[in-house]
Amino acid sequence: KAGVTQTPRYLIKTRGQQVTLSCSPISGHRSVSWYQQTPGQGLQFLFEYFSETQRNKGNFPGRFSGRQFSNSRSEMNVSTLELGDSALYLCASSLGESGNTIYFGEGSWLTVV
Amino acid sequence: QKEVEQDPGPLSVPEGAIVSLNCTYSNSAFQYFMWYRQYSRKGPELLMYTYSSGNKEDGRFTAQVDKSSKYISLFIRDSQPSDSATYLCAMSANTGGFKTIFGAGTRLFVKA
Numbered sequence: 001k002a003g004v005t006q007t008p009r010y011l012i013k014t015r016g017q018q019v020t021l022s023c024s025p026i027s028g029h030r031s032v033s034w035y036q037q038t039p040g041q042g043l044q045f046l047f048e049y050f051s052e053t054q055r056n057k058g059n060f061p062g063r064f065s066g067r068q069f070s071n072s073r074s075e076m077n078v079s080t081l082e083l084g085d086s087a088l089y090l091c092a093s094s095l096g097e098s099g100n101t102i103y104f105g106e107g108s109w110l111t112v113v
Numbered sequence: 114q115k116e117v118e119q120d121p122g123p124l125s126v127p128e129g130a131i132v133s134l135n136c137t138y139s140n141s142a143f144q145y146f147m148w149y150r151q152y153s154r155k156g157p158e159l160l161m162y163t164y165s166s167g168n169k170e171d172g173r174f175t176a177q178v179d180k181s182s183k184y185i186s187l188f189i190r191d192s193q194p195s196d197s198a199t200y201l202c203a204m205s206a207n208t209g210g211f212k213t214i215f216g217a218g219t220r221l222f223v224k225a
Contacts, residue, residue, distance in 0.1 A: 004156075033213070043157075043201065043215040056212045090156055098207045099145045099164065104156035 002027065004093050004105035012111045018079040021108045025072050025093030031055075032074040033102060034066055037088040046089075049074055050096045081112045116140050119202055119216030128225050132189040136202035136216045139183065143204040143214075146178050148187045151199045151218065160200075161187065192223045 005024040013019050025032050033056075034046040045058035049068035066076040072093075078085055088109055092102040119136045126132055134148075144165055149157035161176040163169045163185075169176045175188040185204075189196055202216040 035215075042217040045212060045214070048212065092213075099205065101147060101159055101162050102213055103159060104149075106156045109154075 004091055004103055006089075006091050006105035006108050008108060009106065010109045010111075012113060013081050015081055015083060015112055017081050018077060019081060019110060020075055020077045021089055021091075021110075023074045023076075023091030023093075023105060025074070025091075026103060029093035029095055029103075030072055031094045031096030031100075031102075032068055032072065033092045033094075034074070034076050035090040035092065036060075037090055037107070038086075043090070046076065078110075083112050086110060086112045114139060116214050117202065117204060117216045120219055121217045123220040123222055125222040125224060126192055128192060128194060128223055130192050130223070132187075132192050132196070132221060132223075134187040134189075134200050134202075134219050134221070136185050136204075137183055138185075138204060138214075140204075140206065140214075141180075141183065142206035144207055145205045146176070146185050147203040147213075148174075148176055149201040149203060149215075151201060153198075157201055194223050194225045197221055197223050 007022045031050045033048040036044045048056040052068045063079045068074045088107045090107045092104045094100040094102040117138045146163045148161040151157040166178045166180045173190045177186040199218040201218040205213045
């Protein structure tokens, strides 16, 4: 069974640009969550989608957005990139019910210069 | 105050030692408790999953949950250099939406 797949794995962007990251969840999983991980802040919850609807949102500015497609694949977008957006962005999938464990992808490393 | 507190370390131990990793939390609604292991430049991988209070053992790993003290632990017996990684505790509740909260992670080094 394939795991959570994230693309691209590494990317470098310039301040002010925008970026789109993609996530394919484990087959059968309907929930996709996104996290930002930095050395100083640890794992910070961005948002969670279930059946194409955003069900939960963390405390991030509106520049961070996401969506989920009917096949459960998800994308997240960051507009007007800032240097502080440099981080590892992790996608996690689960069946979507309370208590279900979440499984992570390898992440997308974003560097903003 | 953060919902989940975890000492970031680093924690350095000799090979073969028993390692104790801990987290405290403030939200009494948390019922599901997990430990993840993360190697450098990799995504976190699930190690242990516990529902409510009690102990759970899997090979060299034992997870303990004490809901009365709002305290969870992960013990690693006979630690190996390959256990060197960052260990993240995580927890979620049955209410307030589906959201998993993570600790900051403890960096562990096991010296050969």
